[in-house]
């Protein structure tokens with residue numbers, strides 16, 4: 543039996559309607575920007591395998607670092623014990639994050655990094671005796687993961703509709719999404735800033751924190767906002783003394799061109815959530831990093847003030863070793879990231895000449911545009927995705943949004959070749 547058929551017999555895949563889904567593509571190996579199936583067919587990974595891969599598949603330096611670490615120490619409980627890779631990684635993260643960040647709390651996926659941030663922020667105020675604060679501010683369309691806290695602040699109707707009754711209430715504002723030559727950007731930003739200001743006039747002393755995906759909302763369809771907006775938002779929120787949480791699970795580690803969206807926009811949250819690219823896409827790892835004032839609020843003579851949160855695989859040494867190796871490569875990838883951005887800029891200009899292309903946008907290594915396919919999980923969207931796969935491109939339209947989020951090792955010829963295929967396929971849909 544083929545791998546896909548054996549899979550169908552025993553596996554329930556994430557985010558999949560198994561009754562209508564095609565058999566999964568059986569991948570046997572990866573190298574550079576490509577994945578290879580059982581027949582040897584290659585797939586150019588333009589989504590970095592759910593936005594995690596930074597430097598290419600099975601990168602030998604990261605593979606070697608994991609192997610070396612596995613021979614020495616594979617794992618140790620992280621309460622009451624520590625190890626070199628966890629400490630070194632925390633030191634390196636604090637080196638590249640904006641000044642003010644002081645402590646790293648490890649977990650093992652993006653959703654848990656967000657859960658930890660929400661608990662840190664909520665308990666921060668309680669530890670200060672401010673028990674009235676229960677409100678979180680977030681943005682429509684935000685996606686922060688599929689655990690209950692993360693679902694609450696996202697409330698994504700496509701993913702979370704069955705659980706809405708179980709989620710805590712959150713005050714949502716619209717994300718001022720913008721694109722190339724968008725004339726209404728400033729007006730949208732000012733409108734939402736005014737709405738948030740009005741809200742804070744009434745509810746600031748009940749509010750815990752604002753959480754958002756800075757610069758790019760990923761799952762909402764690579765919706766992009768401006769650095770200017772983030773700066774103004776930061777100023778506004780700070781003026782009311784409320785905490786700011788950046789979910790940089792997707793935008794972290796070079797995706798926006800700079801190391802983080804916060805460094806790119808010269809803004810500083812109090813808490814930042816990191817995962818996905820942290821280990822170069824090799825192992826599940828996450829970090830929630832906070833300022834000293836947050837950490838200090840949890841100090842006390844008894845356990846009652848401590849952050850009572852843990853995961854069995856917190857700070858797994860193999861994940862930390864992978865992350866350290868990935869960080870070295872990240873420092874060497876600045877030119878590659880710049881060159882990807884330049885190609886996106888030029889290729890989007892070519893795409894904009896086609897009928898039906900709307901809202902072209904890019905930020906660092908990510909580019910996207912809208913093209914009416916009939917929404918999320920529509921027949922057209924699924925068919926187009928299948929055609930891309932048939933033509934050797936791993937691309938997953940998000941509803942009506944087609945986006946590119948390649949690993950940094952992609953060559954210019956590979957990326958431009960992918961744009962050529964996308965243009966051909968789109969012209970096929972238009973015809």
Ligand SMILES: Cc1ncc(COP(=O)(O)O)c(C=O)c1O
Nearest residue numbers: 651652653685686687760791792
């Ligand atoms: C911005 C953001 N936050 C959190 C998550 C959740 O991460 P994970 O899937 O690792 O739980 C995602 C996943 O796509 C994300 O894009």
